[in-house]
Amino acid sequence: MNDEQKTLKYLEEVEAKAEEILRDRQEVIMLDKRRNDDRMGERALQKQKSDKTWMAVGPLLIKMKTKSAQELLVKDQRECDIEINKIRSELKAKVNxxxxxxxxxxxxxLMLNPMSRVEMSAINQVLGKSL
Incomplete structure:
Protein backbone atom coordinates (compact mmCIF):
# COMPACT_ATOMS: atom_id res chain seq x y z
CA MET A 1 0.00 0.00 0.00
CA ASN A 2 1.42 3.38 -0.91
CA ASP A 3 1.28 6.54 1.19
CA GLU A 4 -1.74 7.97 -0.60
CA GLN A 5 -3.80 4.85 0.06
CA LYS A 6 -2.74 4.79 3.73
CA THR A 7 -3.66 8.44 4.10
CA LEU A 8 -7.01 7.91 2.42
CA LYS A 9 -7.78 4.90 4.63
CA TYR A 10 -6.79 6.88 7.73
CA LEU A 11 -9.05 9.78 6.75
CA GLU A 12 -11.94 7.40 6.07
CA GLU A 13 -11.56 5.86 9.55
CA VAL A 14 -11.47 9.27 11.22
CA GLU A 15 -14.50 10.49 9.25
CA ALA A 16 -16.48 7.31 9.97
CA LYS A 17 -15.83 7.60 13.72
CA ALA A 18 -16.68 11.32 13.71
CA GLU A 19 -19.95 10.64 11.85
CA GLU A 20 -20.80 7.94 14.38
CA ILE A 21 -20.26 10.40 17.23
CA LEU A 22 -22.38 13.07 15.56
CA ARG A 23 -25.15 10.55 14.88
CA ASP A 24 -25.14 9.48 18.54
CA ARG A 25 -25.26 13.08 19.72
CA GLN A 26 -28.22 13.77 17.44
CA GLU A 27 -29.99 10.68 18.75
CA VAL A 28 -29.48 11.87 22.34
CA ILE A 29 -31.02 15.23 21.39
CA MET A 30 -34.02 13.54 19.78
CA LEU A 31 -34.54 11.20 22.76
CA ASP A 32 -34.27 14.15 25.16
CA LYS A 33 -36.91 16.03 23.17
CA ARG A 34 -39.19 12.98 23.27
CA ARG A 35 -38.63 12.65 27.03
CA ASN A 36 -39.50 16.33 27.48
CA ASP A 37 -42.65 15.93 25.37
CA ASP A 38 -43.65 12.95 27.54
CA ARG A 39 -43.13 15.07 30.64
CA MET A 40 -45.28 17.88 29.24
CA GLY A 41 -48.01 15.40 28.31
CA GLU A 42 -47.94 13.86 31.76
CA ARG A 43 -48.30 17.28 33.40
CA ALA A 44 -51.22 18.13 31.12
CA LEU A 45 -52.93 14.84 32.01
CA GLN A 46 -52.45 15.51 35.73
CA LYS A 47 -54.34 18.79 35.37
CA GLN A 48 -57.12 17.15 33.34
CA LYS A 49 -60.38 16.46 35.16
CA SER A 50 -61.94 13.86 32.86
CA ASP A 51 -61.58 10.09 33.22
CA LYS A 52 -60.67 9.43 29.57
CA THR A 53 -58.41 11.23 27.15
CA TRP A 54 -57.31 11.12 23.53
CA MET A 55 -53.70 10.17 22.94
CA ALA A 56 -51.65 9.98 19.75
CA VAL A 57 -49.66 6.73 19.56
CA GLY A 58 -47.66 6.91 16.36
CA PRO A 59 -50.10 7.63 13.53
CA LEU A 60 -53.11 6.49 15.59
CA LEU A 61 -55.38 8.56 17.81
CA ILE A 62 -56.65 6.44 20.69
CA LYS A 63 -59.16 7.20 23.46
CA MET A 64 -57.95 5.68 26.72
CA LYS A 65 -58.18 6.08 30.47
CA THR A 66 -56.21 9.06 31.72
CA LYS A 67 -54.37 6.95 34.30
CA SER A 68 -53.29 4.45 31.61
CA ALA A 69 -52.06 7.29 29.42
CA GLN A 70 -50.03 8.73 32.31
CA GLU A 71 -48.49 5.31 33.01
CA LEU A 72 -47.61 4.94 29.33
CA LEU A 73 -45.88 8.34 29.33
CA VAL A 74 -43.94 7.57 32.52
CA LYS A 75 -42.81 4.23 31.07
CA ASP A 76 -41.67 5.94 27.86
CA GLN A 77 -39.74 8.53 29.91
CA ARG A 78 -37.92 5.74 31.77
CA GLU A 79 -37.06 4.00 28.50
CA CYS A 80 -35.74 7.27 27.07
CA ASP A 81 -33.60 7.82 30.19
CA ILE A 82 -32.13 4.33 29.88
CA GLU A 83 -31.39 4.76 26.19
CA ILE A 84 -29.85 8.23 26.69
CA ASN A 85 -27.56 6.96 29.46
CA LYS A 86 -26.53 3.99 27.32
CA ILE A 87 -25.69 6.19 24.33
CA ARG A 88 -23.81 8.70 26.49
CA SER A 89 -21.65 5.99 28.05
CA GLU A 90 -20.84 4.56 24.59
CA LEU A 91 -20.17 8.08 23.33
CA LYS A 92 -17.33 8.55 25.83
CA ALA A 93 -15.52 5.51 24.46
CA LYS A 94 -16.11 6.62 20.87
CA VAL A 95 -14.69 10.08 21.58
CA ASN A 96 -11.57 8.48 23.05
CA LEU A 110 -13.89 11.79 30.59
CA MET A 111 -14.31 8.27 31.92
CA LEU A 112 -15.01 9.28 35.53
CA ASN A 113 -18.06 7.79 37.24
CA PRO A 114 -20.05 9.42 40.06
CA MET A 115 -19.61 8.10 43.58
CA SER A 116 -22.26 5.81 45.01
CA ARG A 117 -24.28 6.56 48.14
CA VAL A 118 -22.14 4.11 50.13
CA GLU A 119 -18.93 5.83 49.02
CA MET A 120 -20.34 9.28 49.80
CA SER A 121 -21.50 8.06 53.21
CA ALA A 122 -18.00 6.74 53.96
CA ILE A 123 -16.40 10.04 52.93
CA ASN A 124 -18.87 12.00 55.04
CA GLN A 125 -18.04 9.80 58.04
CA VAL A 126 -14.33 10.43 57.55
CA LEU A 127 -14.93 14.17 57.27
CA GLY A 128 -17.21 14.10 60.31
CA LYS A 129 -20.34 15.16 58.49
CA SER A 130 -23.64 13.48 59.20
CA LEU A 131 -26.41 12.91 56.67
Whole structure:
Protein backbone atom coordinates (compact mmCIF):
# COMPACT_ATOMS: atom_id res chain seq x y z
CA MET A 1 0.00 0.00 0.00
CA ASN A 2 1.42 3.38 -0.91
CA ASP A 3 1.28 6.54 1.19
CA GLU A 4 -1.74 7.97 -0.60
CA GLN A 5 -3.80 4.85 0.06
CA LYS A 6 -2.74 4.79 3.73
CA THR A 7 -3.66 8.44 4.10
CA LEU A 8 -7.01 7.91 2.42
CA LYS A 9 -7.78 4.90 4.63
CA TYR A 10 -6.79 6.88 7.73
CA LEU A 11 -9.05 9.78 6.75
CA GLU A 12 -11.94 7.40 6.07
CA GLU A 13 -11.56 5.86 9.55
CA VAL A 14 -11.47 9.27 11.22
CA GLU A 15 -14.50 10.49 9.25
CA ALA A 16 -16.48 7.31 9.97
CA LYS A 17 -15.83 7.60 13.72
CA ALA A 18 -16.68 11.32 13.71
CA GLU A 19 -19.95 10.64 11.85
CA GLU A 20 -20.80 7.94 14.38
CA ILE A 21 -20.26 10.40 17.23
CA LEU A 22 -22.38 13.07 15.56
CA ARG A 23 -25.15 10.55 14.88
CA ASP A 24 -25.14 9.48 18.54
CA ARG A 25 -25.26 13.08 19.72
CA GLN A 26 -28.22 13.77 17.44
CA GLU A 27 -29.99 10.68 18.75
CA VAL A 28 -29.48 11.87 22.34
CA ILE A 29 -31.02 15.23 21.39
CA MET A 30 -34.02 13.54 19.78
CA LEU A 31 -34.54 11.20 22.76
CA ASP A 32 -34.27 14.15 25.16
CA LYS A 33 -36.91 16.03 23.17
CA ARG A 34 -39.19 12.98 23.27
CA ARG A 35 -38.63 12.65 27.03
CA ASN A 36 -39.50 16.33 27.48
CA ASP A 37 -42.65 15.93 25.37
CA ASP A 38 -43.65 12.95 27.54
CA ARG A 39 -43.13 15.07 30.64
CA MET A 40 -45.28 17.88 29.24
CA GLY A 41 -48.01 15.40 28.31
CA GLU A 42 -47.94 13.86 31.76
CA ARG A 43 -48.30 17.28 33.40
CA ALA A 44 -51.22 18.13 31.12
CA LEU A 45 -52.93 14.84 32.01
CA GLN A 46 -52.45 15.51 35.73
CA LYS A 47 -54.34 18.79 35.37
CA GLN A 48 -57.12 17.15 33.34
CA LYS A 49 -60.38 16.46 35.16
CA SER A 50 -61.94 13.86 32.86
CA ASP A 51 -61.58 10.09 33.22
CA LYS A 52 -60.67 9.43 29.57
CA THR A 53 -58.41 11.23 27.15
CA TRP A 54 -57.31 11.12 23.53
CA MET A 55 -53.70 10.17 22.94
CA ALA A 56 -51.65 9.98 19.75
CA VAL A 57 -49.66 6.73 19.56
CA GLY A 58 -47.66 6.91 16.36
CA PRO A 59 -50.10 7.63 13.53
CA LEU A 60 -53.11 6.49 15.59
CA LEU A 61 -55.38 8.56 17.81
CA ILE A 62 -56.65 6.44 20.69
CA LYS A 63 -59.16 7.20 23.46
CA MET A 64 -57.95 5.68 26.72
CA LYS A 65 -58.18 6.08 30.47
CA THR A 66 -56.21 9.06 31.72
CA LYS A 67 -54.37 6.95 34.30
CA SER A 68 -53.29 4.45 31.61
CA ALA A 69 -52.06 7.29 29.42
CA GLN A 70 -50.03 8.73 32.31
CA GLU A 71 -48.49 5.31 33.01
CA LEU A 72 -47.61 4.94 29.33
CA LEU A 73 -45.88 8.34 29.33
CA VAL A 74 -43.94 7.57 32.52
CA LYS A 75 -42.81 4.23 31.07
CA ASP A 76 -41.67 5.94 27.86
CA GLN A 77 -39.74 8.53 29.91
CA ARG A 78 -37.92 5.74 31.77
CA GLU A 79 -37.06 4.00 28.50
CA CYS A 80 -35.74 7.27 27.07
CA ASP A 81 -33.60 7.82 30.19
CA ILE A 82 -32.13 4.33 29.88
CA GLU A 83 -31.39 4.76 26.19
CA ILE A 84 -29.85 8.23 26.69
CA ASN A 85 -27.56 6.96 29.46
CA LYS A 86 -26.53 3.99 27.32
CA ILE A 87 -25.69 6.19 24.33
CA ARG A 88 -23.81 8.70 26.49
CA SER A 89 -21.65 5.99 28.05
CA GLU A 90 -20.84 4.56 24.59
CA LEU A 91 -20.17 8.08 23.33
CA LYS A 92 -17.33 8.55 25.83
CA ALA A 93 -15.52 5.51 24.46
CA LYS A 94 -16.11 6.62 20.87
CA VAL A 95 -14.69 10.08 21.58
CA ASN A 96 -11.57 8.48 23.05
CA UNK A 97 -11.28 6.20 19.99
CA UNK A 98 -11.49 9.24 17.72
CA UNK A 99 -8.85 11.06 19.72
CA UNK A 100 -6.62 7.95 19.46
CA UNK A 101 -7.09 7.94 15.69
CA UNK A 102 -6.16 11.63 15.59
CA UNK A 103 -3.11 10.94 17.81
CA UNK A 104 -4.43 13.27 20.50
CA UNK A 105 -4.37 12.36 24.18
CA UNK A 106 -7.71 11.28 25.70
CA UNK A 107 -9.80 13.92 27.42
CA UNK A 108 -8.75 13.90 31.09
CA UNK A 109 -11.58 12.90 33.39
CA LEU A 110 -13.89 11.79 30.59
CA MET A 111 -14.31 8.27 31.92
CA LEU A 112 -15.01 9.28 35.53
CA ASN A 113 -18.06 7.79 37.24
CA PRO A 114 -20.05 9.42 40.06
CA MET A 115 -19.61 8.10 43.58
CA SER A 116 -22.26 5.81 45.01
CA ARG A 117 -24.28 6.56 48.14
CA VAL A 118 -22.14 4.11 50.13
CA GLU A 119 -18.93 5.83 49.02
CA MET A 120 -20.34 9.28 49.80
CA SER A 121 -21.50 8.06 53.21
CA ALA A 122 -18.00 6.74 53.96
CA ILE A 123 -16.40 10.04 52.93
CA ASN A 124 -18.87 12.00 55.04
CA GLN A 125 -18.04 9.80 58.04
CA VAL A 126 -14.33 10.43 57.55
CA LEU A 127 -14.93 14.17 57.27
CA GLY A 128 -17.21 14.10 60.31
CA LYS A 129 -20.34 15.16 58.49
CA SER A 130 -23.64 13.48 59.20
CA LEU A 131 -26.41 12.91 56.67
Missing amino acids: ELRDLEHIQPVPG
